[in-house]
Amino acid sequence: MSLQTDWTLDETARRRGTYYAASQRRFVPFNEPMVFRKGSMQYLWDAEGRKYIDLLGMNVCISVGHSHPKVVAAAMEQAQELTHCTAMFYHPVPAHFAEELAAAMPNPNGNIEWVVHFTNSGSEAVDLAMTMARGYTGNLDLLALRSAYHGPTAAAQSVTGISGWRHPGMPGNVAFVPDPNQYRGIFGENAGAGPYLDEIDRTIHAATSGQVAGIIIESVQGYGGIIEMPKGYMSGAAERVRARGGLLIADEVQAGFGRTGEHMWGFEADGVIPDIVVMAKGIGNGFPLGAVVARKEIAAPMAEKFMFHTYGANPTSCAAGRAVLQVIKEEKVQENARVVGAALLERLHQLKENHPVIGDVRGRGLMLAIEMVKDRNTKEPDPQTTAAVFEACRESGLILSKSGPYQSCLRLVPPMCLSAADVDQVYEGLDRAFGRLAG
Template structure:
């Protein structure tokens, strides 16, 4: 058996010595934190200290750390056949594809047909959706939102609207439009000007014919920015009028996290042409998928395209168990109820702490934005860092996000309970109080 040293100092030294420099930005705290165990919404470090996970390990943990149903399904499959390449048939991914397709809207006439392409990750799923949209439409230009985050691969970076995630060498043919941020958007809190901007951008920054537009129904890393009512429908109309497809990125907002619906896009009337999903799909197992209208995916058959571990039966077994847990444990309703209660407590904190400029979100996809002044709304990165460290001291794990790293992103496993709400609120209260200490 391989020896694993769980001490904090040895683990940190080993990581610092052998991890590439590209991973240094992912170290969130000033001092190393080494986790050893997770159970549902809680984590324990190597010293045995317990934390409430408000990050869901970057939203990958949807129904709970080491959820017994998910672990059992994956272990059972791994013991029988750990991997089977996509070129061969296997019942587990085939059943999973059917079950995922069944979660999609049927359309006004009940005749929409959906198909699934499994990938290894959300970034690969985004890359595939970009290729699929360009193949189907024959157009190259894509639209994306400012402050959007779609992934770190070269193609996914090209439609990511945050400078800190954009590296040299990204492909082109992407134009960005203003995100309809209801707190600090450049056109204020009305929807129509943001829709008008889509038309202007198509006319000025593209050939006039586009492949599609990628939209997160609730922007995740960008700071938990929900799309306002009517925006998705209006955007889809304008994009389709220019020959393009409406692509919903549900990597962070999907699987019931927003509370009211299984998918974030369902908050509006427009049905996407392509839906991208990952993270919570596997509850920690590496898995992603592109779910597309069948006729839109059909032209991809003209050339080879597959992802080595995309239809891995062990991961797909975990994915099937996740869908079952979501239904049986009423996870979506829990996200709505607990998220609503937590949002109320965050609003209370906003009244007591002037550094909180805004609280927002849907279900268990919430945010606290920290500012220097509520009138100017100037982001306060330094205060965010202070509160963030204090949250660790209070036993809360969350993340700094947004283009200015001034937003606390609260996206816990969706098993967070009503019993946790007061403890989370008290911990945040203490963390914000540290600003005046």
């Protein structure tokens, strides 16, 4: 059997349409399909050789750049030596990586022992974190946010608050609290954290047994539309939940590894230290990998039963993960996200001034969003305009994604090597895309 690949768009579309299950065929962004053949740092090239700026980061999986040479070299070196080794046996690469991840966690007084469990994906990491919290506390009820996204597995769906991602048959014992959305939250604009923290107390009282296993929070909601938690929310949520026997689970799958610019982990902006941290996507820069990092005493009860993720400690993926940490440090990727992200956000504010359909622009570092509305006063979501601009961006050489509970946001989460020189091109491409609506 030949392993030659036919790169033609028509044949690729035919094979995908014929042999992919309906569940996987649904996940297609553009009206017309695309085939990407090559990636290098923040750029992509399609099968016809056209160049794009990747503002999607392949769903935030590409953290330090497409085919980053140091990451590729580390993975290739390991794959040529031993591609996979089950976690039943010892291997130095994942052991080193666990040590390095633990060292990357906040530990201001030096009294926290962080331990790591590697998984295949972020969704599996969320499942494990939920199991870990319930096992440690002895409580079943978990809290989640109404516009949260935590993954497509059954357990991760149960703490996802967006109907388009939820399927029938999810497990229960989850209560949802209002998002502290400072643009369109239930308490109005810029209401701060206070009234939303009160809602946590009310929800615990009304929708749980009174004792909880924990609350899971994205420090910046990704698929929820790049909603940043306001100052005091995560720390206040931790205080309230811990008073009811629970834990704070921080989902850093999208916001982690320096993407928000100011910190390595998004939750650090609120000065809080979680009990359990979930991470994936950017951890491997495209290599499949996830992890749960938890306080040692919280993870300890898991030893009573088997818990196994087949490729979780895969040495090839872990070699890539080690290289990612090295690149973040040596190439000052986090600082680049802060500086370039601030410059890009400033240009997005200019877009808002020029185009009334834009209701809000927001975000931190290289985790940004543009939200479209039919009317700035009513803030009615405008998914149709979002879809039209999204399609036009492709013609401008920009790849991004739709986001938010109503698909009314454009999400900009490029590889963190996006340069200052790219910012003007991104602005001009977006401006052309919005301008076509008026034309």
